[in-house]
Amino acid sequence: xxxxxxxxxxxxxxxxxxxxxxxxxxxxxxxxxxxxxxxxxxxxxxxxxxxxxxxxxxxxxxxxxxxxxxxxxxxxxxxxxxxxxxxxxxxxxxxxxxxxxxxxxxxxxxxxxxxxxxxxxxxxxxxxxxxxxxxxxxxxxxxxx
Amino acid sequence: xxxxxxxxxxxxxxxxxxxxxxxxxxxxxxxxxxxxxxxxxxxxxxxxxxxxxxxxxxxxxxxxxxxxxxxxxxxxxxxxxxxxxxxxxxxxxxxxxxxxxxxxxxxxxxxxxxxxxxxxxxxxxxxxxxxxxxxxxxxxxxxxxxxxxxxxxxxxxxxxxxxxxxxxxxx
Numbered sequence: 001x002x003x004x005x006x007x008x009x010x011x012x013x014x015x016x017x018x019x020x021x022x023x024x025x026x027x028x029x030x031x032x033x034x035x036x037x038x039x040x041x042x043x044x045x046x047x048x049x050x051x052x053x054x055x056x057x058x059x060x061x062x063x064x065x066x067x068x069x070x071x072x073x074x075x076x077x078x079x080x081x082x083x084x085x086x087x088x089x090x091x092x093x094x095x096x097x098x099x100x101x102x103x104x105x106x107x108x109x110x111x112x113x114x115x116x117x118x119x120x121x122x123x124x125x126x127x128x129x130x131x132x133x134x135x136x137x138x139x140x141x142x143x144x145x
Numbered sequence: 146x147x148x149x150x151x152x153x154x155x156x157x158x159x160x161x162x163x164x165x166x167x168x169x170x171x172x173x174x175x176x177x178x179x180x181x182x183x184x185x186x187x188x189x190x191x192x193x194x195x196x197x198x199x200x201x202x203x204x205x206x207x208x209x210x211x212x213x214x215x216x217x218x219x220x221x222x223x224x225x226x227x228x229x230x231x232x233x234x235x236x237x238x239x240x241x242x243x244x245x246x247x248x249x250x251x252x253x254x255x256x257x258x259x260x261x262x263x264x265x266x267x268x269x270x271x272x273x274x275x276x277x278x279x280x281x282x283x284x285x286x287x288x289x290x291x292x293x294x295x296x297x298x299x300x301x302x303x304x305x306x307x308x309x310x311x312x313x314x315x316x
Contacts, residue, residue, distance in 0.1 A: 018211035021200040043179040046224075047254050054176035055257040056217025063213040064203075079204065082212040086261040 002029045006072050013068050022057070024064055032105035034068035036061060039098050051095035055129075058119055059087050061101045062131040066115040069103040070135045073113060078138030080113065085133040093128045097121040103131075110140050166236050167191070169251060170228055174221075180214065182221050189233055193222035193275040202270065210268025215293065219275055219305040220260055223289040226277035227255050227309055253312035255287060260307040268302050271295050285311055 002010050006029040013019060014026060022044075028035035038044075038061040046054025063085055070080040093099050103117035117131040163186065171177055171184055180201070185192040195201070195218045203211030231252060275293040287309045294301050 015205075016211065017200050017202040017205060018214055019203075043175055045175040046177075048173045048175065049253060054174070054217065054221070055260060056180075056213070056220045057176060059216035059220065059260065059262075060211065060213025063211075063216060067212070079206075081204075081209075081267060082262075082264050084261070084263055085212070085216060086259065087216075087257075088259045089257050092256070 002026060006030070009068065009072050013064065013071070016064075018060070019064055022060060024061065026068060027100070029068060029072050032069055032073040032108070033103070034065050034072065035100065035102045036065040036068065037098055037100050040096055045095075047092075050092065052092040053095075053099070055087065055089055058089070058093065058099060058129050059085070059131075061099055062087060062103070062117045062119060062129065063133070065101040065103040066105075066117050066131065066133050067135065069105040069115055069117075070108075070113040070137075073105045073108055075108050075140055076113065076137055077141040080135045080137065083112070083134045083136055085131060087129055087131045089129045090127050093119075093121045094123070099128060105135075108137065108140070111137050113137055162236060166232055167229065170232070171225060173251070176217075177221055177225075180217060180221070182218060184225065189229070191222075191226055191229055191276070193218065193225065193277075195273040195275075197271050197273075207267060208270050210270070210273070212262075212264060212268075215264065215268050215273075215303045216260070216262045216305070218273060219262060219291045219293055219303060220257060220307065222275040222293070223260075223277045223291045223305070223307050224255060224257070224309070226291075227279055227282070227287055227289055228252070230279050230282060231255075231312075231314070252314065255309035255311055258286070258308040258310055260305060262303060262305040264303050266300070266302045269295055273302070283311070284314070287311055 044053040044057040107114040113135040119129045277291040281288040
């Protein structure tokens, strides 16, 4: 669910040209947390022998979802940019299935936001990939009570 | 075995074989086509080229390349370089005919274990280039470093290191 106050952020993220090219959708957006979906497409295949999607597509989903979590953190006063992102690939995503990502901004300082993210396909019990990242903060707002 | 007993191959034969193998490696991958990535070759040295396209933009206000596109471009450059380094010896010693390379006869692609991207500056709305270096290539694992730049070779906009699981090379 996306709260009304976050609708602007949702629209900004989904309308980024590359997010639109991949058809990325925000499923949930709340304080410092985001959930996104990347629909299955044959364009994303990275290994034609197996039909498994390319790691780069999973990276894009994780990066976008992590950025969304940072933007909607109540103490962040603006947009963000990725400083560092590490992805660990646990297993290949099943061909034909959508990929979902959940990201959580678990710490924020005056200048940096730290994020963890996990990606799944239809089998929510076994992650496809996990990520950790550091993101820039434009300026910090005091958290409203 | 006198070294003079074999004449060097005609240059066109050599180029045709190498380009055919590279072409099979790159053009078989739908996601590489989707991003529009190509490869320049000088001998065995590859440069990945990402021609600018509107659909690669993340923040339209700057505008800047999407961070995910940058990560994907670097990962593609790393995987292709690693695969290329695996097929090169077989192609050059004649045990596999370059013209016979097609997506079905190529070895399996290495699988990414982890990939860490260091964003140094925002990607401008221009063409981007990347070169990968295989720092360690073992029987099971490989470590690859990639550098990406735009207008100026010495001003990188991103770099990355990744570990890869090697394809089974027993066959």
